Amino acid sequence: MLIEIDNLHKSFLDQKVLAGVNLFFEEGKTYVIIGRSGCGKSVLLRHIIGLLKPDLGTVRIRGVDIFSGSKEQLDNIRASIGMVFQQSALFDSLTVGENVGFLLYEKSGLSRRDIILRVQEALTMVGLNGIENKYPEELSGGMKKRVAIARALCGRPSILIYDEPTTGIDPIGADMINSLMKSLHDRLKITSLVVTHDLVSAFKIADRIIMLFNGRVIYQGAPQEVVNTDNPYVRQFIEGKKEGPINQLEV
Numbered sequence: 001m002l003i004e005i006d007n008l009h010k011s012f013l014d015q016k017v018l019a020g021v022n023l024f025f026e027e028g029k030t031y032v033i034i035g036r037s038g039c040g041k042s043v044l045l046r047h048i049i050g051l052l053k054p055d056l057g058t059v060r061i062r063g064v065d066i067f068s069g070s071k072e073q074l075d076n077i078r079a080s081i082g083m084v085f086q087q088s089a090l091f092d093s094l095t096v097g098e099n100v101g102f103l104l105y106e107k108s109g110l111s112r113r114d115i116i117l118r119v120q121e122a123l124t125m126v127g128l129n130g131i132e133n134k135y136p137e138e139l140s141g142g143m144k145k146r147v148a149i150a151r152a153l154c155g156r157p158s159i160l161i162y163d164e165p166t167t168g169i170d171p172i173g174a175d176m177i178n179s180l181m182k183s184l185h186d187r188l189k190i191t192s193l194v195v196t197h198d199l200v201s202a203f204k205i206a207d208r209i210i211m212l213f214n215g216r217v218i219y220q221g222a223p224q225e226v227v228n229t230d231n232p233y234v235r236q237f238i239e240g241k242k243e244g245p246i247n248q249l250e251v
């Protein structure tokens with residue numbers, strides 16, 4: 001199993017966010033995690049990349065417990081994961097090329113020339129070759145997102161994690177991101193974990209859809225099973241109804 005999450009609990013002060021999440025991710029598949037804003041999707045992702053420590057429970061990646069493995073094991077695991085953050089998180093004062101190669105310039109020890117080639121390769125993969133010298137402010141939201149994906153690809157990861165990759169992007173730009181995620185997955189055999197509340201995107205790209213509610217996994221299934229399920233939480237969410245078993249936690 002590529003990633004095993006067992007009984008994950010996390011609270012912030014007295015707010016319980018994760019209350020026993022159990023999940024398995026197999027190599028080579030695309031998983032989409034859905035759920036209301038604030039239900040803990042990003043918190044879950046942050047545990048998988050080791051940015052947050054659980055109160056209880058474990059995350060194992062390729063059999064290594066990421067909170068108790070050796071430094072060398074953890075460095076290897078981290079290097080195999082690419083993360084696309086929700087706000088793209090590009091540095092405005094750096095060029096696209098410097099942004100995409102950022103981690104390689106910081107810690108890979110590769111020569112400048114090799115990094116420039118890697119940056120070129122990554123930008124080509126997202127359909128944006130030749131824009132190395134532009135600055136983020138010159139790009140549309142969809143292009144910024146593709147640059148953020150190129151940055152995640154630069155380390156040649158086997159797992160790509162996307163936090164809300166289509167949120168805030170117009171429908172056409174969003175569809176380009178969906179196609180890109182699909183083609184990267186198909187061409188590079190990457191395992192993808194995608195958090196989103198964009199259901200159009202979820203149904204387009206997912207092998208499995210996982211729904212979080214009240215700190216736990218309340219449902220998971222293939223897209224066709226999700227469409228046909230009579231699970232009332234899933235129905236309320238995918239039909240976008242304000243009435244139903246999901247409490248109104250926020251406006």
Ligand SMILES: Nc1ncnc2c1ncn2[C@@H]1O[C@H](COP(=O)(O)OP(=O)(O)O)[C@@H](O)[C@H]1O
Nearest residue numbers: 012015017035036037038039040041042043044
């Ligand atoms: N570092 C943190 N400190 C305190 N509260 C946090 C922190 N990170 C997330 N939270 C809270 O945890 C809850 C879940 O957040 P998040 O995972 O970001 O939700 P979403 O499902 O929208 O991604 C929210 O109520 C958020 O305010």
Ligand SMILES: [Mg+2]
Nearest residue numbers: 041042086163
């Ligand atoms: Mg989030």
